[in-house]
Amino acid sequence: MTEQQLPVWADPAVSPADLDAQGVSRRQLMRRAGLFGAAFALGGAAAPAVAAPNAAAPNAAAGRGLGGDDPRLAYLVGDHHVHSVYSHDAKYTFSQQARAAAKYGLDWMVFNEHSNFGHAHYGAAMEHREILKARAENPRQLIFQGLEWYIPAAEHCTVFAAPGPHEVDLLTQFELAYDGKLLNYTEGAAGAADTARNEAHAVKAIKWLAEQRRKGYVDDVLVLANHPLRLGIDSPHELRNWRDAAPEIMIGMEGAPGAQGAAIPGWGGATAIRGEYQNAPSAQSHSGYPAGAYVTYGGFDWATATVGGLWDSMLAEGSLFSITTNSDNHRTVFDTWKNGDWQAGQNFDNTGRLPDPVNTDTTQPGSDFWPGEFSRTHVGVTRYGYGAVMAGLRAGRVWLDQGHLLDGLDVRVQRDCDSGRGVTLGGRLRVRRGERLTLNVTVTTASRANPHGILPQLAHLDVIRGAVRGPVTDRDTWKAPDTKVVHSKDVSGRKGTYTLRIPLTAGDESFYVRLRGSDGNRNGTGYLGASVDPHGPVRHEPGNGDPWADTWFYSNPIFVDVVR
Numbered sequence: 213m214t215e216q217q218l219p220v221w222a223d224p225a226v227s228p229a230d231l232d233a234q235g236v237s238r239r240q241l242m243r244r245a246g247l248f249g250a251a252f253a254l255g256g257a258a259a260p261a262v263a264a265p266n267a268a269a270p271n272a273a274a275g276r277g278l279g280g281d282d283p284r285l286a287y288l289v290g291d292h293h294v295h296s297v298y299s300h301d302a303k304y305t306f307s308q309q310a311r312a313a314a315k316y317g318l319d320w321m322v323f324n325e326h327s328n329f330g331h332a333h334y335g336a337a338m339e340h341r342e343i344l345k346a347r348a349e350n351p352r353q354l355i356f357q358g359l360e361w362y363i364p365a366a367e368h369c370t371v372f373a374a375p376g377p378h379e380v381d382l383l384t385q386f387e388l389a390y391d392g393k394l395l396n397y398t399e400g401a402a403g404a405a406d407t408a409r410n411e412a413h414a415v416k417a418i419k420w421l422a423e424q425r426r427k428g429y430v431d432d433v434l435v436l437a438n439h440p441l442r443l444g445i446d447s448p449h450e451l452r453n454w455r456d457a458a459p460e461i462m463i464g465m466e467g468a469p470g471a472q473g474a475a476i477p478g479w480g481g482a483t484a485i486r487g488e489y490q491n492a493p494s495a496q497s498h499s500g501y502p503a504g505a506y507v508t509y510g511g512f513d514w515a516t517a518t519v520g521g522l523w524d525s526m527l528a529e530g531s532l533f534s535i536t537t538n539s540d541n542h543r544t545v546f547d548t549w550k551n552g553d554w555q556a557g558q559n560f561d562n563t564g565r566l567p568d569p570v571n572t573d574t575t576q577p578g579s580d581f582w583p584g585e586f587s588r589t590h591v592g593v594t595r596y597g598y599g600a601v602m603a604g605l606r607a608g609r610v611w612l613d614q615g616h617l618l619d620g621l622d623v624r625v626q627r628d629c630d631s632g633r634g635v636t637l638g639g640r641l642r643v644r645r646g647e648r649l650t651l652n653v654t655v656t657t658a659s660r661a662n663p664h665g666i667l668p669q670l671a672h673l674d675v676i677r678g679a680v681r682g683p684v685t686d687r688d689t690w691k692a693p694d695t696k697v698v699h700s701k702d703v704s705g706r707k708g709t710y711t712l713r714i715p716l717t718a719g720d721e722s723f724y725v726r727l728r729g730s731d732g733n734r735n736g737t738g739y740l741g742a743s744v745d746p747h748g749p750v751r752h753e754p755g756n757g758d759p760w761a762d763t764w765f766y767s768n769p770i771f772v773d774v775v776r
Contacts, residue, residue: 216597217351219319222286224249233660234317234619241620241656244709245284252286252596278775280641281632285592285609287620288601290320291583292358292370292436293470293538297566298335299326299360302542303551305568306342309541309583310355316584316663320354320591320601322372327362327391332384334564340380347375354598359383360438362393364417365410366446367439371421374432374598382421382430390417399445399496411450415457422458432602436536437465441505441514441522442489444497448522449687455526455533463606464533467516467523467766468614469508470540472586474579475757479545482755486511488579490754500688504739510730510749510764511614511757515690519676519738519745524692527724527769530680532638534605534768537587537612543578550576585663586759588613590621592637608638608768615731615763617668620656620709623727625649625716625770637768645774649716651675651725656709664760670706671732672747675699675714680722680771696744704732716772724769734762 220226221235221242228236242248295302296309306323313321323339325331336359343357357379358372371386373379390413392398397410404410421433437454440446454462469487474480483490485507492506509517516523516535526533552567560566581587592609593600604610611621625641626634628648635641643649658668678695699714716725730749738745749764 216354218249218253218596219352222248222252222596237619237656237659242286245286245622247284247286247594254595278642278644279627279630279632280635280639282624282634282636282639283594284633285594285622285636287590287592288319288596288604289584289588289590290318290354290601291538291587291589292322292372292536293324293360293438293466293540294321294583295325295540295542296323296339297568298323298331298339298564299542300328300330300560300566301326302566303549303569304541306339306346310346310353312582313584314353316582318584320356321583322356322358322370324358324360324370324372326360327387327393328560329394330561330564332387332394336380336384336387336564338565354601356598357383359387361386361417361435362391362398364390364392364395364397364413365404365407366414366450367437367443370436370438372434373430374602376431378429382424382433386417386421390420399443404496411453414450415453418454418457418462422461425461432599433461434602434605435462438540439469439487439513440465441501442469442487443492443494444501444506447498447688448500448525448690452526452687455531459531460606463608464535465515466513466537467535467612468512468537468587470538470587471579472511472614472759473545473581475752475755476545477756477758480579480755484755484757486752486757486759487513498688500690504751507751509739509751510734510762511759512749512764512766514739516766517749518740519697519748520678520692520695520740522690524678524695525684525690527726528678528681528692528695529683530722530771532608532769532771534608534610534638535612535766536589536610537614538589539581539583539585539587541580541583543576544580544582545578546575547578548572548575586615588616610637611765611767613763613765615664615666615668615760616658616662617670617731617763617765618655618657619659620654621765621767622654623767623770624652625725625772626652635770637770640771640773642773642775643718645718645720645776647718649718649772651714651716653712653714653727654709655703655706655712657707662760666760668731668763669704670729670765671702671704673701673703673712673727673729676726676728678724680724697746697748700747718772718774720774722772722774724771726769727767728764730764731762
């Protein structure tokens with residue numbers, strides 16, 4: 213796997229005077245975590261590699277000891293959904309996107325191009341050559357190659373592999389054999405009516421990826437569902453089937469989509485919704501979704517934003533299913549670049565690449581932000597590198613924010629009788645019934661203005677708790693009736709780094725906790741009522757969704773397994 217150099221903020225050879233405010237803040241967080249310089253590059257003797265989570269049922273590992281002690285982590289910031297001229301509907305060159313990612317502080321990114329015959333036959337290989345060159349010229353930036361898979365019978369997924377001799381071959385083999393668009397298996401295509409066959413083919417595709425990893429054809433490969441409720445054609449049973457086919461490969465979904473600039477007032481039109489969630493439902497949408505499922509809430513997908521909703525119903529089964537966020541960058545709001553013109557006889561099918569864009573003096577249409585400009589996925593690692601990012605994603609050590617709302621977040625659950633660090637995001641803590649626990653939440657507030665010129669301020673933080681009941685009988689259920697907000701903390705005006713210590717008690721059954729918070733500008737009764745979520749994210753009026761005025765953070769869950 214490709215060797216890396218430490219990013220400037222983690223490199224002790226770089227003077228603090230040469231860092232911007234973001235770099236200084238991240239270096240301070242690393243020092244506080246005890247990971248800096250060579251210790252971070254090598255992993256450190258006291259910092260074991262990030263392991264895959266235990267996906268077993270809550271009480272399946274009765275022989276293990278109680279408690280848990282996860283390593284200290286540094287958080288790398290990334291985006292797994294970025295498009296370039298190698299996607300038929302995008303605009304920017306590879307280098308434009310890579311430079312933007314560096315400008316906005318990303319450590320890792322995935323070029324996630326749309327599948328297409330032109331891409332499979334030409335574009336994927338051409339982009340791979342650009343990626344190899346970029347990795348060699350800038351070893352401080354982690355650049356993955358990926359594919360936006362058109363899932364048979366459903367929407368899209370990010371598929372990406374670890375760097376290695378077969379990374380692009382894996383993606384092109386997968387694209388030609390399993391992509392719903394290329395097979396005419398997607399919505400509106402000739403083969404879309406054979407739902408059972410198409411759903412089975414999607415499951416077969418994920419199992420094929422798992423087999424390539426198992427036999428060592430690639431070092432690693434991951435899959436994440438993109439904008440799951442944008443059209444409502446990703447049914448709950450499909451999400452569960454993908455996860456269960458290979459939970460080490462199909463690890464989660466976008467909690468918040470890209471296209472967050474779609475509804476900037478006066479920009480996107482009178483019907484625009486953040487995330488471009490204004491085109492559903494349709495005849496192909498899952499019939500079990502309610503009318504309110506097809507829009508975003510605080511910019512987050514309904515599946516994630518609804519406390520006690522679809523994401524919680526999957527977590528309540530006791531298995532990790534992660535959330536992420538990203539830019540899905542195709543066309544950035546307010547920029548002045550337009551697509552270049554084709555030469556005679558050329559098109560995407562016979563070139564696999566759009567012409568380079570041309571700068572103009574006129575603002576062009578767009579609904580996206582640059583990678584890292586607005587949406588960020590933070591992944592906990594003990595060292596710097598491609599494998600560490602993928603292992604951290606698989607382990608679920610993930611939190612997300614919009615608008616650079618936070619500089620840092622560390623979350624731990626520990627038994628009150630233990631002296632260790634406890635278990636962090638994505639992890640499992642084993643306890644006895646009735647034990648007293650503490651949820652420790654360390655927040656580092658924003659220390660600088662975000663790219664919009666606003667100094668973000670966290671106003672409130674919510675703790676969401678749900679009972680773990682095991683696999684569901686109805687695989688199309690989207691409710692977790694025992695999940696609700698159990699603690700809310702007003703943190704308005706708090707600055708710097710502080711820790712909230714929230715008491716928990718283990719009852720008769722296993723449970724999980726997850727976190728959420730916002731700038732406090734737009735809150736209201738959650739989708740399932742005030743008794744479940746008294747001040748959650750709310751939908752904005754069509755055409756009036758300023759993303760910078762309604763920002764949130766979410767964390768992955770921590771599971772607490774009660775031993776009976």
